[in-house]
Amino acid sequence: MKVVIALLALVPARMASAQPGPLSAEDLTAIRSVVGTATPQWSPDGARIMFASPLGGSDLWTVPSTGGFPVPLNVDMGDIAFLQGHQPTFSPDGKWIAYISNKTGAAEMFVTSLDDGRAVQLTHLGARINSYSWAPDSRSIAVADDRSGGYDIYTVAVPGGSIARITSDPRYDVFPSWTPDGKRIVYVRLDDRWLNHEILVADLDGTSRPVVKDTDFFDYGAGATFGYPQISPDGSTILFRSQRSGWINYWTVPLAGGTPHLLAAEAANQNGAHWSPDGRSILYLSLWNGMQDLRVVSASGGTPRVLVKPDSAGYVNNAMWSPDGARISYTLESPTAPADLYVVPVAGGAPSRLTMSVAPSWRDAVLIQPKKIHLKAVDGVTTAAYLYEPRLEPGKKAPGILLIHGGPTSSFNDTYQIQAQYFAQRGYAVLLPNIRGSSGYGKPFEDANNGCWGRCDLKDVEAGVAYLRTLPYIDAAHMGITGTSYGACMTLAASAFAPGLFQAGIAASGYGDWLAFTDEQEMRHIKLLRYELGPLPQAAALYRSISPIYFIDSIRTPLFLIHGEGKSLPRSDASKIFVDRMEMKYKPVRYRTYPNENYYIQNPANIRTMLGDMLAYFEQYLRD
Numbered sequence: 001m002k003v004v005i006a007l008l009a010l011v012p013a014r015m016a017s018a019q020p021g022p023l024s025a026e027d028l029t030a031i032r033s034v035v036g037t038a039t040p041q042w043s044p045d046g047a048r049i050m051f052a053s054p055l056g057g058s059d060l061w062t063v064p065s066t067g068g069f070p071v072p073l074n075v076d077m078g079d080i081a082f083l084q085g086h087q088p089t090f091s092p093d094g095k096w097i098a099y100i101s102n103k104t105g106a107a108e109m110f111v112t113s114l115d116d117g118r119a120v121q122l123t124h125l126g127a128r129i130n131s132y133s134w135a136p137d138s139r140s141i142a143v144a145d146d147r148s149g150g151y152d153i154y155t156v157a158v159p160g161g162s163i164a165r166i167t168s169d170p171r172y173d174v175f176p177s178w179t180p181d182g183k184r185i186v187y188v189r190l191d192d193r194w195l196n197h198e199i200l201v202a203d204l205d206g207t208s209r210p211v212v213k214d215t216d217f218f219d220y221g222a223g224a225t226f227g228y229p230q231i232s233p234d235g236s237t238i239l240f241r242s243q244r245s246g247w248i249n250y251w252t253v254p255l256a257g258g259t260p261h262l263l264a265a266e267a268a269n270q271n272g273a274h275w276s277p278d279g280r281s282i283l284y285l286s287l288w289n290g291m292q293d294l295r296v297v298s299a300s301g302g303t304p305r306v307l308v309k310p311d312s313a314g315y316v317n318n319a320m321w322s323p324d325g326a327r328i329s330y331t332l333e334s335p336t337a338p339a340d341l342y343v344v345p346v347a348g349g350a351p352s353r354l355t356m357s358v359a360p361s362w363r364d365a366v367l368i369q370p371k372k373i374h375l376k377a378v379d380g381v382t383t384a385a386y387l388y389e390p391r392l393e394p395g396k397k398a399p400g401i402l403l404i405h406g407g408p409t410s411s412f413n414d415t416y417q418i419q420a421q422y423f424a425q426r427g428y429a430v431l432l433p434n435i436r437g438s439s440g441y442g443k444p445f446e447d448a449n450n451g452c453w454g455r456c457d458l459k460d461v462e463a464g465v466a467y468l469r470t471l472p473y474i475d476a477a478h479m480g481i482t483g484t485s486y487g488a489c490m491t492l493a494a495s496a497f498a499p500g501l502f503q504a505g506i507a508a509s510g511y512g513d514w515l516a517f518t519d520e521q522e523m524r525h526i527k528l529l530r531y532e533l534g535p536l537p538q539a540a541a542l543y544r545s546i547s548p549i550y551f552i553d554s555i556r557t558p559l560f561l562i563h564g565e566g567k568s569l570p571r572s573d574a575s576k577i578f579v580d581r582m583e584m585k586y587k588p589v590r591y592r593t594y595p596n597e598n599y600y601i602q603n604p605a606n607i608r609t610m611l612g613d614m615l616a617y618f619e620q621y622l623r624d
Contacts, residue, residue, distance in 0.1 A: 022425035023366055025608040028418050033338035034070075034357045035331055038085060039272075039318040040341055044094040046323045049354070051341060052077070052088055060088055060097065063354050065322065065329070065343060070355070075112050075119070078103030087131075091138040096158065098122075098141060100129050109143055111158060122161045125154070130222065131175040135182050142166070142176035142185050144223075151222070153187050155204065166206050173200075174223035179255070180235045186211070186255070188226055194219045194527045197226050199240060201255060212253045212260055217243045218531045220409065220524055227271075231255070232299070233279040239263070241271070246443045250284055252301075264297045264304045269440050272317065275299070277325040281346075283307075285316060287440050289384050290372065290413040292316050294330055296346065308344055308351065310334065313369070313414040333415050335386070336367040368424045375433060375467050377459040381448070384441070385433040385464060386412055388424035392473055398429045399478035399622035400468040402461055402502075406485030408437040408453065409446055409528075419482070422611050428618070429474055431467070435460040435490075450532045453514075454493025454546045461494055465501060478622040482506040482614065484600065488561075492578070495557035496548035502557045504621035506614050509563040509600045512578040513549040515540065552581050558588035560617045562610060564597025590617065 036052040043050065048062040050073070055061060058072035077086045078101040088099040096111045107129045109122040123129065127147035134141055139158055144151045151174045153166040167173040172190040179186065179201070189198045196215045202208035219225040230239035235255065242251050242260070248269040251260040264270075266286060273284035276299075283296050286304075294316045297304035308316050308330060317339065319330040326346055333339040337358065344351040370386040377383070390398045401423055405412050412432045420430045434441065435457045437449030449457040461481070469476040481491050481502045488510020495505050511517050518526055518536055533539055533546075544550055559582065561575045575591070582589035592613060594606040601610055 021366070023421070025422060025611040028422055028611075029604045029607050031338055031358050031416065031418075033331070033333070033340070034355045035318075035339055035341045037339075038088060039320060040329055040331070041089050042320060042322050042329065043090055044092060044323055049329055049341065049343075050088065050090065050097070051355075052086065059086075060099075063341065065327070065354075067352055067354060073097070073112075073114075074117060075099075076103070077101045077110070089134065091134050091158070092136055093138040095138065098132065098134065098158075100132070109141060109156060113159075120159045120161070122156050122158065123154075123163065124161075125163070130224070131228070133177050133228070135178050136180055137182055142178060142187075144174040144176060144187070153185060153202070155185075164204070166202055166204065167208065168206075172222060175226070175228045177228050177231055179231055180233055186229045186231055186238060188223050188229060190219060190223055190226075193531065194222065194524075195531060197223075199229050199238060199253075209257075211238060211255060211257055212240070214240070214242050214244065217241075217248075218409075218528075220528055222524060230273060230275055232275050233277060237299075239273055239275065239282065241273075243443050250282070252299075261301060263301050264295070267442065272319055274319070274321055276321055276346075277323060281325075283319050283321065283328060285319060287413070290315075290386070290411070290434075290440070292413065294319050294328065294344075296328075307346070307348075308332075308342075310414065313372075315339075315414045335370050335414055335416060338416050366425075367421055370420070370432070373467070375460060375463040377463040379456075379459055381436055381460065383433055383435055383438075383460045383463070385431055385467075386417075386420070388417075388420045388430040388432075389473075390424050390427045390429055392427060396427065396473075397475040398427055398473055399475045399480065399618070400465065401428045401430045401480040401482060401618065401622075402464050403430055403432045404435065404461065404481065404483035404487035404490045405432070405438070406483070406487050407439070408435070408449060408457065408486045408490075408532075409439050410486075411438040411440045413440070418607070419611070419614075423615070423618070426615060428480075428622075429468060429471070431464045433460055433464045451534065451542060452546065453533065454490060454497060454548070458490070458494055458497055461490065462498060462501065475622075478503050478624075480504040480506070480618050480622050482508065483510075484508040485510060492548040492559070493546070495555045495559060496551040497554070499554045500556045504560075504618055505557050506560045506562065506617060507575075508610075509575075510561070511574050512547060513574065514543040514547045516574060516577075518543075549578055549581060552585050552587060555582070555585075555587055558590075558621050560590040560592075560614070562592050562594070562601070562613070564599050564601050564606070565593045565595050566597070566599045 038052045040049045040051040050062045053061050058074050059077040060073040060075040061070040063070045086099040098111045106126045112119045125145045125147045129143045129145045132143040151172040155164045176185045176187040186201045198213050199211045200208045250263040253260040269287045270284050292315045294308040295304040314334040317331050329343050331339040341354040342351045370388045411434045424430045488507035491505040491507040492512045579591040
């Protein structure tokens with residue numbers, strides 16, 4: 001049997017049976033992926049696939065690529081609150097595993113020997129590493145580190161740890177990739193706005209030259225959105241992401257420089273591309289209204305072949321070629337199942353499932369499969385949404401809840417949503433709209449809320465309420481709204497700018513004052529506001545006009561503000577100040593923080609408590 005029952009030990013025993021009724025918050029948080037979120041990595045010999053996992057006992061595990069039981073690697077990567085995470089990878093010779101960890105304080109480079117299990121801290125730069133890659137000979141690693149106040153490229157010897165600095169530009173130099181001959185490094189340079197990118201190639205003495213420029217592609221992840229330049233196995237061509245077509249598609253350009261060529265034109269966002277080992281093909285992932293599939297296209301471009309497409313709903317991710325190019329590994333997630341690891345023959349045929357995060361016998365009977373719908377706002381803008389319909393007793397009606405995603409440049413996709421499942425299983429109709437400003441629907445739609453946060457995109461929220469009220473089982477008089485980060489900001493905006501539309505709102509880790517926000521936040525948030533709203537002080541009037549804190553007199557919605565205790569006091573103060581202003585105006589408001597967190601609530605125990613708090617609040621205000 002090729003399927004591995006890998007995570008069932010984390011699932012409560014009673015869940016093994018297909019019992020009807022709502023799952024507890026504990027049960028729902030126990031439904032998590034065995035393979036984590038990092039891309040699983042093939043061992044250089046192709047025999048095993050490594051993945052990061054919450055199984056316990058080891059942060060890294062391997063499973064035979066032909067099927068079998070997982071084996072722990074006894075690697076402790078520590079905890080890291082960092083955009084790119086640990087990024088574990090095998091060395092090309094298969095002797096080491098590299099990863100980023102902050103277990104000594106800063107985000108540093110570590111390697112663990114596969115021969116004797118010893119862990120070696122390679123770097124002592126005392127800052128942040130956000131990206132890295134192995135040299136082809138496995139004797140060094142290129143890293144991007146910000147110890148100089150901006151990211152630069154360094155090389156570090158393995159296992160000795162000697163450091164050489166390659167770049168020293170004041171702009172961000174990030175996401176290095178080695179040329180196949182190991183003599184040069186290709187990397188990305190961001191401009192000060194994180195809007196324009198330049199791909200450069202440098203010799204190991206630091207001499208560099210530009211290869212290609214890309215413009216008008218805002219990079220909230222300090223280079224992570226643009227990603228690594230992918231170099232062909234023969235070293236002649238670079239593959240990179242660009243929005244120059246109006247969609248995030250892949251383009252190729254000669255390493256020597258020249259005119260970029262569109263690889264596979266699609267009205268869809270593409271990501272996760274990799275060259276095949278022989279350089280003849282390229283795999284990539286293509287996102288279509290929440291569903292993501294796996295495609296393979298000739299390296300010269302043309303019509304792609306869809307290799308893996310979910311049956312009705314699903315999200316293929318983290319695809320990687322086997323070392324011989326005959327197979328591709330990937331993860332598959334759906335609204336009713338966390339991600340599991342699969343392998344599919346490139347020539348075609350049925351995929352093999354290598355892990356099973358949860359047993360489907362009870363899952364399909366208890367978890368709710370959402371419907372995909374479309375909403376039309378009063379100004380004619382159409383948006384996609386997911387509707388989680390509750391299972392109601394005869395004669396019962398359901399209050400509605402709108403769940404808004406963060407970002408705002410993000411989206412809901414065909415993935416497992418704990419909050420949607422939790423509230424829908426308790427008799428609420430939960431609507432998840434991809435409001436204007438969401439990613440995955442083209443650049444014009446992604447930019448459609450620039451300069452009007454909480455105002456123009458609020459029309460899509462209002463369209464969601466109007467839609468819910470047309471459904472015969474809906475209690476039209478009781479509507480709630482919630483969300484985290486930008487979803488919390490929209491919760492506050494809807495309460496201030498659409499008075500009385502909602503009868504309860506829960507804002508998790510949000511902000512209500514954009515003018516104060518710019519003095520309190522980390523750089524990526526400030527870059528985002530400057531891109532989408534404009535610079536201060538020129539845009540001060542706009543910032544004020546979209547900040548709910550200046551319109552508290554209009555609020556008629558009871559609000560509950562929640563967040564982690566936070567290591568950064570200004571963030572915590574922002575929510576507390578909003579609550580204080582509400583109380584000064586005698587507005588109904590509640591406030592709670594959760595321990596051992598940063599501003600966002602991520603610990604499973606805190607999530608369980610938070611869900612119970614949220615349910616109690618909605619029950620009080622959305623049930624007669």
